[in-house]
Amino acid sequence: MEDEATRHRLRAGFDRAAEDYQRTRPVCPDRLFDDLIDRAALRPGDRVVEIGCGTGQATVPLARRGLAVTAVEPGAGLAAVARRRLAGFPAAEVVTRSFEDWRPKGAPADAVVAVNSLHWIDPALRYSKPHELLRPGGAMVVAECRWARPADADPFWTDVQEDYRAVGFEGDPPPPPERIGPWHLPPEARGLFEETASLRYPFQVRYSADDHLTNLATQSGTHALGEARRAEFLARVRHRLESLGDPRLTVTFVALLTVGRRA
Template sequence: MEDDARRHDLRAGFDRAAEDYQRTRPVCPPRLFDDLIDRAGLEAGDRVVEIGCGTGQATVPLARRGLAVTAVEPGGELAVVARRRLAGFPTAEVVTCLFEDWRPPDDAPIEAVVAVNSLHWIDPALRYAKPHALLRPGGAMAVAECRWARPADAEPFWTEVQEDYRAVEFEGSPPPPPERIGPWHFPPEARGLFEETASLRYPFQVRYSADDHLTNLATQSGVQALGEARRAEFLARVRHRLESLGRPTLTATFVGRLTVGRRA
Protein backbone atom coordinates (compact mmCIF):
# COMPACT_ATOMS: atom_id res chain seq x y z
CA MET A 1 0.00 0.00 0.00
CA GLU A 2 2.87 2.38 0.80
CA ASP A 3 4.39 1.81 -2.64
CA ASP A 4 0.98 2.42 -4.25
CA ALA A 5 0.57 5.72 -2.39
CA ARG A 6 4.09 6.82 -3.33
CA ARG A 7 3.49 6.05 -7.01
CA HIS A 8 0.22 7.98 -6.90
CA ASP A 9 1.79 11.03 -5.24
CA LEU A 10 4.78 11.19 -7.59
CA ARG A 11 2.64 10.63 -10.68
CA ALA A 12 0.31 13.46 -9.57
CA GLY A 13 3.28 15.82 -9.72
CA PHE A 14 3.33 15.54 -13.51
CA ASP A 15 -0.28 16.69 -13.69
CA ARG A 16 0.49 19.84 -11.69
CA ALA A 17 3.01 20.92 -14.33
CA ALA A 18 1.44 19.62 -17.55
CA GLU A 19 2.53 22.48 -19.83
CA ASP A 20 6.11 22.39 -18.48
CA TYR A 21 6.14 18.62 -18.94
CA GLN A 22 5.03 18.98 -22.55
CA ARG A 23 7.56 21.68 -23.35
CA THR A 24 10.71 20.17 -21.86
CA ARG A 25 10.43 16.39 -21.65
CA PRO A 26 12.57 14.54 -24.23
CA VAL A 27 10.71 12.73 -27.02
CA CYS A 28 12.03 9.42 -28.34
CA PRO A 29 13.57 9.77 -31.83
CA PRO A 30 11.40 9.15 -34.92
CA ARG A 31 13.33 5.99 -35.83
CA LEU A 32 12.17 4.37 -32.60
CA PHE A 33 8.53 4.85 -33.60
CA ASP A 34 9.22 3.58 -37.12
CA ASP A 35 10.82 0.47 -35.64
CA LEU A 36 7.94 0.06 -33.19
CA ILE A 37 5.47 -0.06 -36.08
CA ASP A 38 7.65 -2.49 -38.01
CA ARG A 39 8.61 -4.84 -35.17
CA ALA A 40 5.06 -4.96 -33.80
CA GLY A 41 3.70 -5.73 -37.29
CA LEU A 42 1.30 -2.78 -37.21
CA GLU A 43 -0.50 -1.15 -40.13
CA ALA A 44 -2.49 2.05 -40.57
CA GLY A 45 -5.86 1.72 -38.87
CA ASP A 46 -4.75 -0.87 -36.33
CA ARG A 47 -6.13 -0.35 -32.84
CA VAL A 48 -3.52 0.44 -30.19
CA VAL A 49 -3.88 1.15 -26.47
CA GLU A 50 -1.27 3.44 -24.90
CA ILE A 51 -0.52 3.30 -21.18
CA GLY A 52 -0.08 6.69 -19.51
CA CYS A 53 0.23 8.99 -22.49
CA GLY A 54 1.15 12.13 -20.52
CA THR A 55 0.78 15.05 -22.92
CA GLY A 56 1.01 12.84 -25.99
CA GLN A 57 4.76 12.72 -26.66
CA ALA A 58 4.37 9.21 -28.04
CA THR A 59 0.68 9.40 -28.94
CA VAL A 60 1.22 12.05 -31.61
CA PRO A 61 3.98 10.08 -33.42
CA LEU A 62 1.83 6.95 -33.31
CA ALA A 63 -1.25 8.79 -34.63
CA ARG A 64 0.85 10.38 -37.39
CA ARG A 65 1.72 6.88 -38.53
CA GLY A 66 -1.97 6.11 -38.99
CA LEU A 67 -2.74 4.07 -35.87
CA ALA A 68 -6.07 4.26 -34.06
CA VAL A 69 -4.76 5.07 -30.59
CA THR A 70 -6.71 4.96 -27.34
CA ALA A 71 -4.45 6.74 -24.86
CA VAL A 72 -5.22 6.10 -21.20
CA GLU A 73 -4.00 8.90 -18.91
CA PRO A 74 -4.96 9.36 -15.24
CA GLY A 75 -3.85 13.00 -15.03
CA GLY A 76 -6.66 15.39 -15.98
CA GLU A 77 -4.39 18.31 -16.94
CA LEU A 78 -2.02 16.08 -18.87
CA ALA A 79 -5.00 14.64 -20.73
CA VAL A 80 -6.23 18.14 -21.64
CA VAL A 81 -2.89 18.93 -23.29
CA ALA A 82 -2.83 15.56 -25.06
CA ARG A 83 -6.34 16.08 -26.46
CA ARG A 84 -5.36 19.50 -27.75
CA ARG A 85 -2.31 18.08 -29.53
CA LEU A 86 -4.35 15.21 -31.02
CA ALA A 87 -7.18 17.40 -32.31
CA GLY A 88 -6.15 16.75 -35.91
CA PHE A 89 -6.26 12.96 -35.58
CA PRO A 90 -9.88 11.75 -35.56
CA THR A 91 -8.94 8.12 -34.84
CA ALA A 92 -7.01 9.02 -31.67
CA GLU A 93 -8.68 9.49 -28.29
CA VAL A 94 -7.56 10.21 -24.75
CA VAL A 95 -9.39 8.57 -21.85
CA THR A 96 -8.86 10.05 -18.38
CA CYS A 97 -8.55 6.94 -16.25
CA LEU A 98 -6.05 4.73 -14.47
CA PHE A 99 -4.88 2.01 -16.84
CA GLU A 100 -5.53 -0.49 -14.06
CA ASP A 101 -9.23 0.51 -14.10
CA TRP A 102 -9.73 0.97 -17.86
CA ARG A 103 -11.95 -1.44 -19.79
CA PRO A 104 -12.32 -1.52 -23.59
CA PRO A 105 -15.76 -0.27 -24.68
CA ASP A 106 -16.23 -3.00 -27.30
CA ASP A 107 -14.81 -6.28 -28.59
CA ALA A 108 -12.77 -4.80 -31.44
CA PRO A 109 -9.34 -6.50 -31.49
CA ILE A 110 -6.42 -4.66 -29.90
CA GLU A 111 -3.29 -5.15 -31.94
CA ALA A 112 -0.79 -3.57 -29.56
CA VAL A 113 -0.37 -2.13 -26.08
CA VAL A 114 2.30 0.58 -25.91
CA ALA A 115 3.99 2.07 -22.84
CA VAL A 116 6.49 4.89 -23.28
CA ASN A 117 8.17 6.15 -20.09
CA SER A 118 5.16 4.90 -18.15
CA LEU A 119 5.24 1.18 -17.40
CA HIS A 120 6.96 1.58 -14.01
CA TRP A 121 3.94 3.56 -12.75
CA ILE A 122 1.58 0.61 -13.22
CA ASP A 123 0.65 -1.77 -10.42
CA PRO A 124 3.21 -4.62 -10.71
CA ALA A 125 0.44 -7.22 -10.45
CA LEU A 126 -1.17 -5.83 -13.64
CA ARG A 127 1.88 -4.45 -15.45
CA TYR A 128 2.06 -7.39 -17.88
CA ALA A 129 -1.04 -9.40 -17.02
CA LYS A 130 -3.49 -6.71 -18.13
CA PRO A 131 -1.83 -6.00 -21.53
CA HIS A 132 -1.79 -9.76 -22.10
CA ALA A 133 -5.51 -9.97 -21.33
CA LEU A 134 -6.36 -7.02 -23.61
CA LEU A 135 -4.42 -8.16 -26.66
CA ARG A 136 -5.59 -10.50 -29.36
CA PRO A 137 -3.51 -13.69 -29.72
CA GLY A 138 -0.23 -12.71 -31.36
CA GLY A 139 -0.69 -9.03 -30.51
CA ALA A 140 2.30 -6.97 -29.45
CA MET A 141 3.37 -5.21 -26.28
CA ALA A 142 5.88 -2.42 -26.93
CA VAL A 143 7.79 -0.79 -24.09
CA ALA A 144 9.94 2.28 -24.69
CA GLU A 145 11.74 4.83 -22.56
CA CYS A 146 14.32 7.63 -22.58
CA ARG A 147 17.25 7.20 -20.17
CA TRP A 148 19.58 10.05 -19.19
CA ALA A 149 23.24 9.45 -20.06
CA ARG A 150 26.50 11.32 -19.53
CA PRO A 151 29.14 10.75 -22.21
CA ALA A 152 32.85 11.16 -21.48
CA ASP A 153 32.96 14.40 -23.51
CA ALA A 154 29.90 15.96 -21.86
CA GLU A 155 30.08 19.60 -20.81
CA PRO A 156 31.69 20.06 -17.35
CA PHE A 157 28.33 21.19 -15.95
CA TRP A 158 26.99 17.63 -16.03
CA THR A 159 29.80 16.42 -13.76
CA GLU A 160 29.91 19.47 -11.50
CA VAL A 161 26.14 19.50 -10.91
CA GLN A 162 26.47 16.14 -9.15
CA GLU A 163 27.61 18.15 -6.13
CA ASP A 164 24.11 19.62 -5.96
CA TYR A 165 22.53 16.18 -6.13
CA ARG A 166 24.75 14.95 -3.30
CA ALA A 167 24.03 18.06 -1.21
CA VAL A 168 20.32 17.19 -1.00
CA GLU A 169 20.90 13.43 -0.68
CA PHE A 170 19.26 12.69 -4.01
CA GLU A 171 18.44 9.01 -4.42
CA GLY A 172 20.07 7.07 -7.22
CA SER A 173 23.32 7.25 -9.13
CA PRO A 174 24.62 9.74 -11.72
CA PRO A 175 23.73 8.96 -15.34
CA PRO A 176 26.11 6.42 -16.86
CA PRO A 177 27.88 6.81 -20.22
CA PRO A 178 25.50 5.98 -23.10
CA GLU A 179 27.47 2.91 -24.07
CA ARG A 180 26.72 1.40 -20.65
CA ILE A 181 22.97 1.68 -21.17
CA GLY A 182 22.15 -1.55 -22.92
CA PRO A 183 18.85 -2.80 -24.33
CA TRP A 184 16.00 -3.46 -21.90
CA HIS A 185 14.46 -6.94 -21.74
CA PHE A 186 11.16 -8.23 -20.46
CA PRO A 187 11.61 -9.41 -16.85
CA PRO A 188 10.97 -13.00 -15.70
CA GLU A 189 7.41 -12.21 -14.57
CA ALA A 190 6.51 -11.26 -18.17
CA ARG A 191 8.13 -14.13 -20.00
CA GLY A 192 5.24 -16.53 -19.64
CA LEU A 193 2.97 -13.89 -21.15
CA PHE A 194 5.14 -12.38 -23.90
CA GLU A 195 7.81 -13.71 -26.23
CA GLU A 196 10.40 -10.97 -26.73
CA THR A 197 11.06 -10.31 -30.42
CA ALA A 198 13.11 -7.10 -30.45
CA SER A 199 15.22 -5.04 -28.05
CA LEU A 200 16.82 -1.92 -29.52
CA ARG A 201 18.54 1.28 -28.36
CA TYR A 202 18.75 4.81 -29.80
CA PRO A 203 21.29 7.34 -28.45
CA PHE A 204 20.24 10.95 -29.08
CA GLN A 205 20.78 14.46 -27.77
CA VAL A 206 18.58 17.44 -26.92
CA ARG A 207 19.67 21.09 -26.57
CA TYR A 208 18.23 22.91 -23.54
CA SER A 209 18.37 26.52 -22.50
CA ALA A 210 19.28 27.00 -18.84
CA ASP A 211 15.65 27.88 -18.06
CA ASP A 212 14.29 24.83 -19.87
CA HIS A 213 16.71 22.54 -18.09
CA LEU A 214 15.54 23.90 -14.72
CA THR A 215 11.93 23.46 -15.80
CA ASN A 216 12.64 19.90 -16.91
CA LEU A 217 14.29 19.12 -13.58
CA ALA A 218 11.26 20.40 -11.67
CA THR A 219 8.99 17.93 -13.52
CA GLN A 220 11.11 14.86 -12.76
CA SER A 221 9.77 12.34 -10.28
CA GLY A 222 13.11 12.07 -8.47
CA VAL A 223 13.05 15.79 -7.79
CA GLN A 224 9.40 15.63 -6.71
CA ALA A 225 10.35 12.85 -4.30
CA LEU A 226 12.74 15.17 -2.44
CA GLY A 227 9.83 16.92 -0.72
CA GLU A 228 9.10 20.62 -0.83
CA ALA A 229 12.07 21.93 1.16
CA ARG A 230 14.83 19.80 -0.40
CA ARG A 231 13.29 20.25 -3.85
CA ALA A 232 13.46 24.04 -3.49
CA GLU A 233 17.03 23.85 -2.20
CA PHE A 234 18.11 21.58 -5.05
CA LEU A 235 16.58 23.74 -7.78
CA ALA A 236 18.08 26.88 -6.19
CA ARG A 237 21.52 25.24 -6.17
CA VAL A 238 21.30 24.23 -9.82
CA ARG A 239 19.95 27.68 -10.76
CA HIS A 240 22.89 29.35 -9.01
CA ARG A 241 25.35 27.05 -10.76
CA LEU A 242 23.86 27.85 -14.16
CA GLU A 243 23.89 31.58 -13.44
CA SER A 244 27.55 31.39 -12.41
CA LEU A 245 28.26 29.85 -15.83
CA GLY A 246 26.38 32.59 -17.68
CA ARG A 247 23.19 30.54 -18.19
CA PRO A 248 24.63 28.35 -20.98
CA THR A 249 22.78 26.24 -23.49
CA LEU A 250 23.26 22.61 -22.50
CA THR A 251 23.49 19.42 -24.54
CA ALA A 252 21.63 16.62 -22.76
CA THR A 253 22.33 13.04 -23.83
CA PHE A 254 19.74 10.28 -23.73
CA VAL A 255 19.40 6.66 -24.80
CA GLY A 256 16.01 5.66 -26.12
CA ARG A 257 15.14 1.99 -25.66
CA LEU A 258 12.45 -0.08 -27.37
CA THR A 259 11.47 -3.63 -26.54
CA VAL A 260 8.70 -5.56 -28.31
CA GLY A 261 7.08 -8.82 -27.29
CA ARG A 262 4.38 -11.01 -28.82
CA ARG A 263 1.47 -12.21 -26.74
CA ALA A 264 2.01 -15.86 -25.94
Protein backbone atom coordinates in the same frame (compact mmCIF):
# COMPACT_ATOMS: atom_id res chain seq x y z
CA MET B 1 9.19 2.67 -6.50
CA GLU B 2 6.94 -0.35 -5.96
CA ASP B 3 5.16 1.14 -2.91
CA GLU B 4 1.61 1.94 -4.10
CA ALA B 5 1.14 5.16 -2.12
CA THR B 6 4.49 6.54 -3.28
CA ARG B 7 3.80 5.54 -6.87
CA HIS B 8 0.44 7.34 -6.91
CA ARG B 9 1.83 10.44 -5.19
CA LEU B 10 4.77 10.85 -7.53
CA ARG B 11 2.93 10.18 -10.77
CA ALA B 12 0.30 12.76 -9.74
CA GLY B 13 3.09 15.37 -9.63
CA PHE B 14 3.36 15.42 -13.42
CA ASP B 15 -0.18 16.73 -13.76
CA ARG B 16 0.58 19.88 -11.75
CA ALA B 17 2.86 21.17 -14.51
CA ALA B 18 1.41 19.71 -17.69
CA GLU B 19 2.53 22.53 -20.00
CA ASP B 20 6.08 22.44 -18.60
CA TYR B 21 6.09 18.67 -19.03
CA GLN B 22 5.02 19.03 -22.67
CA ARG B 23 7.61 21.69 -23.46
CA THR B 24 10.69 20.10 -21.93
CA ARG B 25 10.34 16.31 -21.76
CA PRO B 26 12.43 14.46 -24.38
CA VAL B 27 10.61 12.70 -27.21
CA CYS B 28 11.93 9.39 -28.52
CA PRO B 29 13.59 9.64 -31.96
CA ASP B 30 11.47 9.15 -35.08
CA ARG B 31 13.39 6.02 -36.02
CA LEU B 32 12.25 4.38 -32.79
CA PHE B 33 8.62 4.88 -33.84
CA ASP B 34 9.39 3.59 -37.34
CA ASP B 35 10.98 0.48 -35.82
CA LEU B 36 8.05 0.14 -33.41
CA ILE B 37 5.64 -0.07 -36.34
CA ASP B 38 7.86 -2.55 -38.15
CA ARG B 39 8.73 -4.82 -35.20
CA ALA B 40 5.16 -4.87 -33.88
CA ALA B 41 3.87 -5.61 -37.42
CA LEU B 42 1.37 -2.74 -37.26
CA ARG B 43 -0.51 -1.22 -40.19
CA PRO B 44 -2.55 1.98 -40.59
CA GLY B 45 -5.88 1.59 -38.83
CA ASP B 46 -4.65 -0.94 -36.28
CA ARG B 47 -5.97 -0.48 -32.74
CA VAL B 48 -3.42 0.59 -30.14
CA VAL B 49 -3.87 1.14 -26.42
CA GLU B 50 -1.32 3.52 -24.90
CA ILE B 51 -0.61 3.39 -21.17
CA GLY B 52 -0.08 6.78 -19.51
CA CYS B 53 0.23 9.03 -22.55
CA GLY B 54 1.21 12.18 -20.62
CA THR B 55 0.82 15.08 -23.03
CA GLY B 56 1.05 12.85 -26.10
CA GLN B 57 4.80 12.71 -26.76
CA ALA B 58 4.37 9.20 -28.15
CA THR B 59 0.68 9.41 -29.02
CA VAL B 60 1.19 12.04 -31.71
CA PRO B 61 3.95 10.09 -33.55
CA LEU B 62 1.78 6.96 -33.41
CA ALA B 63 -1.30 8.81 -34.70
CA ARG B 64 0.77 10.37 -37.50
CA ARG B 65 1.60 6.85 -38.63
CA GLY B 66 -2.09 6.09 -39.07
CA LEU B 67 -2.79 4.08 -35.93
CA ALA B 68 -6.10 4.25 -34.05
CA VAL B 69 -4.80 5.07 -30.58
CA THR B 70 -6.76 4.97 -27.34
CA ALA B 71 -4.50 6.74 -24.83
CA VAL B 72 -5.27 6.21 -21.16
CA GLU B 73 -3.98 8.99 -18.89
CA PRO B 74 -4.94 9.52 -15.22
CA GLY B 75 -3.89 13.18 -15.05
CA ALA B 76 -6.64 15.57 -16.18
CA GLY B 77 -4.18 18.36 -17.03
CA LEU B 78 -1.89 16.08 -19.03
CA ALA B 79 -4.87 14.51 -20.81
CA ALA B 80 -6.20 17.94 -21.78
CA VAL B 81 -2.91 18.88 -23.43
CA ALA B 82 -2.81 15.52 -25.23
CA ARG B 83 -6.35 16.03 -26.56
CA ARG B 84 -5.43 19.46 -27.87
CA ARG B 85 -2.39 18.07 -29.67
CA LEU B 86 -4.41 15.20 -31.15
CA ALA B 87 -7.25 17.38 -32.45
CA GLY B 88 -6.25 16.66 -36.05
CA PHE B 89 -6.36 12.88 -35.62
CA PRO B 90 -9.98 11.67 -35.42
CA ALA B 91 -8.90 8.05 -34.89
CA ALA B 92 -7.08 8.95 -31.66
CA GLU B 93 -8.79 9.45 -28.32
CA VAL B 94 -7.62 10.22 -24.79
CA VAL B 95 -9.38 8.67 -21.80
CA THR B 96 -8.86 10.36 -18.42
CA ARG B 97 -8.53 7.36 -16.13
CA SER B 98 -5.88 5.20 -14.55
CA PHE B 99 -4.90 2.22 -16.65
CA GLU B 100 -5.61 -0.05 -13.70
CA ASP B 101 -9.26 1.11 -13.49
CA TRP B 102 -9.94 1.54 -17.21
CA ARG B 103 -12.29 -0.94 -18.90
CA PRO B 104 -12.00 -1.11 -22.69
CA LYS B 105 -14.79 -1.32 -25.24
CA GLY B 106 -14.68 -3.00 -28.62
CA ALA B 107 -12.35 -5.51 -30.20
CA PRO B 108 -9.03 -6.60 -28.71
CA ALA B 109 -6.07 -4.34 -29.38
CA ASP B 110 -3.33 -5.01 -31.92
CA ALA B 111 -0.74 -3.45 -29.61
CA VAL B 112 -0.39 -2.07 -26.11
CA VAL B 113 2.27 0.65 -25.87
CA ALA B 114 3.90 2.11 -22.76
CA VAL B 115 6.45 4.91 -23.23
CA ASN B 116 8.13 6.14 -20.03
CA SER B 117 5.11 4.91 -18.10
CA LEU B 118 5.12 1.18 -17.36
CA HIS B 119 6.95 1.55 -14.03
CA TRP B 120 4.02 3.62 -12.71
CA ILE B 121 1.54 0.76 -13.18
CA ASP B 122 0.55 -1.62 -10.39
CA PRO B 123 3.03 -4.53 -10.68
CA ALA B 124 0.18 -7.04 -10.42
CA LEU B 125 -1.37 -5.61 -13.63
CA ARG B 126 1.73 -4.37 -15.45
CA TYR B 127 1.84 -7.31 -17.86
CA SER B 128 -1.31 -9.30 -17.12
CA LYS B 129 -3.70 -6.55 -18.16
CA PRO B 130 -1.95 -5.79 -21.50
CA HIS B 131 -2.05 -9.54 -22.16
CA GLU B 132 -5.82 -9.53 -21.59
CA LEU B 133 -6.32 -6.52 -23.87
CA LEU B 134 -4.40 -7.93 -26.84
CA ARG B 135 -5.53 -10.22 -29.60
CA PRO B 136 -3.49 -13.42 -30.01
CA GLY B 137 -0.19 -12.42 -31.59
CA GLY B 138 -0.65 -8.77 -30.60
CA ALA B 139 2.36 -6.73 -29.47
CA MET B 140 3.38 -5.46 -26.05
CA VAL B 141 5.65 -2.46 -26.65
CA VAL B 142 7.74 -0.79 -23.95
CA ALA B 143 9.90 2.27 -24.60
CA GLU B 144 11.69 4.79 -22.43
CA CYS B 145 14.33 7.54 -22.45
CA ARG B 146 17.23 7.24 -20.02
CA TRP B 147 19.67 10.01 -19.15
CA ALA B 148 23.31 9.42 -20.04
CA ARG B 149 26.59 11.29 -19.53
CA PRO B 150 29.27 10.83 -22.21
CA ALA B 151 32.93 10.85 -21.20
CA ASP B 152 33.42 14.09 -23.15
CA ALA B 153 30.37 15.85 -21.67
CA ASP B 154 30.66 19.45 -20.52
CA PRO B 155 32.15 19.74 -17.00
CA PHE B 156 28.79 21.07 -15.80
CA TRP B 157 27.42 17.52 -15.81
CA THR B 158 30.13 16.35 -13.42
CA ASP B 159 30.06 19.46 -11.23
CA VAL B 160 26.26 19.46 -10.83
CA GLN B 161 26.45 16.10 -9.06
CA GLU B 162 27.52 18.10 -6.01
CA ASP B 163 24.05 19.65 -5.95
CA TYR B 164 22.39 16.24 -6.18
CA ARG B 165 24.49 14.94 -3.28
CA ALA B 166 23.87 18.06 -1.17
CA VAL B 167 20.11 17.41 -1.02
CA GLY B 168 20.33 13.62 -0.70
CA PHE B 169 19.01 12.90 -4.19
CA GLU B 170 18.49 9.15 -4.54
CA GLY B 171 20.07 7.18 -7.35
CA ASP B 172 23.38 7.23 -9.18
CA PRO B 173 24.72 9.74 -11.72
CA PRO B 174 23.84 8.94 -15.34
CA PRO B 175 26.20 6.38 -16.88
CA PRO B 176 27.95 6.77 -20.24
CA PRO B 177 25.56 5.97 -23.11
CA GLU B 178 27.54 2.88 -24.09
CA ARG B 179 26.80 1.37 -20.67
CA ILE B 180 23.04 1.61 -21.20
CA GLY B 181 22.19 -1.64 -22.92
CA PRO B 182 18.89 -2.85 -24.38
CA TRP B 183 16.08 -3.52 -21.92
CA HIS B 184 14.50 -6.98 -21.81
CA LEU B 185 11.13 -8.16 -20.60
CA PRO B 186 11.41 -9.35 -16.98
CA PRO B 187 10.68 -12.93 -15.87
CA GLU B 188 7.11 -12.09 -14.81
CA ALA B 189 6.31 -11.07 -18.41
CA ARG B 190 7.91 -13.98 -20.22
CA GLY B 191 5.08 -16.43 -19.69
CA LEU B 192 2.75 -13.91 -21.33
CA PHE B 193 4.93 -12.48 -24.09
CA GLU B 194 7.70 -13.72 -26.36
CA GLU B 195 10.30 -10.98 -26.75
CA THR B 196 10.95 -10.25 -30.43
CA ALA B 197 13.03 -7.05 -30.37
CA SER B 198 15.17 -5.06 -27.96
CA LEU B 199 16.82 -1.96 -29.44
CA ARG B 200 18.58 1.21 -28.28
CA TYR B 201 18.82 4.74 -29.73
CA PRO B 202 21.35 7.26 -28.36
CA PHE B 203 20.31 10.86 -29.05
CA GLN B 204 20.86 14.38 -27.78
CA VAL B 205 18.66 17.39 -27.03
CA ARG B 206 19.73 21.02 -26.68
CA TYR B 207 18.14 22.88 -23.76
CA SER B 208 18.27 26.46 -22.62
CA ALA B 209 19.27 26.82 -18.97
CA ASP B 210 15.65 27.71 -18.08
CA ASP B 211 14.22 24.72 -19.92
CA HIS B 212 16.70 22.39 -18.25
CA LEU B 213 15.59 23.68 -14.84
CA THR B 214 11.96 23.28 -15.86
CA ASN B 215 12.66 19.73 -16.97
CA LEU B 216 14.32 18.97 -13.63
CA ALA B 217 11.33 20.39 -11.77
CA THR B 218 8.96 17.97 -13.54
CA GLN B 219 10.93 14.82 -12.73
CA SER B 220 9.68 12.29 -10.21
CA GLY B 221 13.05 12.15 -8.44
CA THR B 222 12.86 15.89 -7.82
CA HIS B 223 9.29 15.61 -6.49
CA ALA B 224 10.39 12.77 -4.23
CA LEU B 225 12.70 15.19 -2.37
CA GLY B 226 9.74 16.96 -0.76
CA GLU B 227 9.00 20.66 -1.11
CA ALA B 228 11.90 22.05 0.96
CA ARG B 229 14.68 19.92 -0.51
CA ARG B 230 13.17 20.24 -4.00
CA ALA B 231 13.32 24.05 -3.74
CA GLU B 232 16.89 23.89 -2.41
CA PHE B 233 17.98 21.56 -5.20
CA LEU B 234 16.50 23.70 -7.98
CA ALA B 235 17.99 26.86 -6.42
CA ARG B 236 21.42 25.24 -6.29
CA VAL B 237 21.29 24.20 -9.94
CA ARG B 238 19.95 27.62 -10.95
CA HIS B 239 22.83 29.34 -9.13
CA ARG B 240 25.33 27.05 -10.84
CA LEU B 241 23.89 27.80 -14.27
CA GLU B 242 23.77 31.54 -13.61
CA SER B 243 27.42 31.47 -12.57
CA LEU B 244 28.19 29.98 -15.99
CA GLY B 245 26.19 32.62 -17.84
CA ASP B 246 23.07 30.49 -18.37
CA PRO B 247 24.60 28.35 -21.14
CA ARG B 248 22.72 26.13 -23.55
CA LEU B 249 23.15 22.53 -22.50
CA THR B 250 23.48 19.38 -24.55
CA VAL B 251 21.64 16.56 -22.79
CA THR B 252 22.35 12.97 -23.82
CA PHE B 253 19.71 10.25 -23.69
CA VAL B 254 19.42 6.64 -24.72
CA ALA B 255 15.96 5.60 -25.87
CA LEU B 256 15.09 1.93 -25.48
CA LEU B 257 12.49 -0.09 -27.41
CA THR B 258 11.37 -3.60 -26.46
CA VAL B 259 8.67 -5.55 -28.26
CA GLY B 260 6.98 -8.75 -27.11
CA ARG B 261 4.38 -10.84 -28.91
CA ARG B 262 1.36 -12.12 -26.98
CA ALA B 263 1.61 -15.83 -26.41
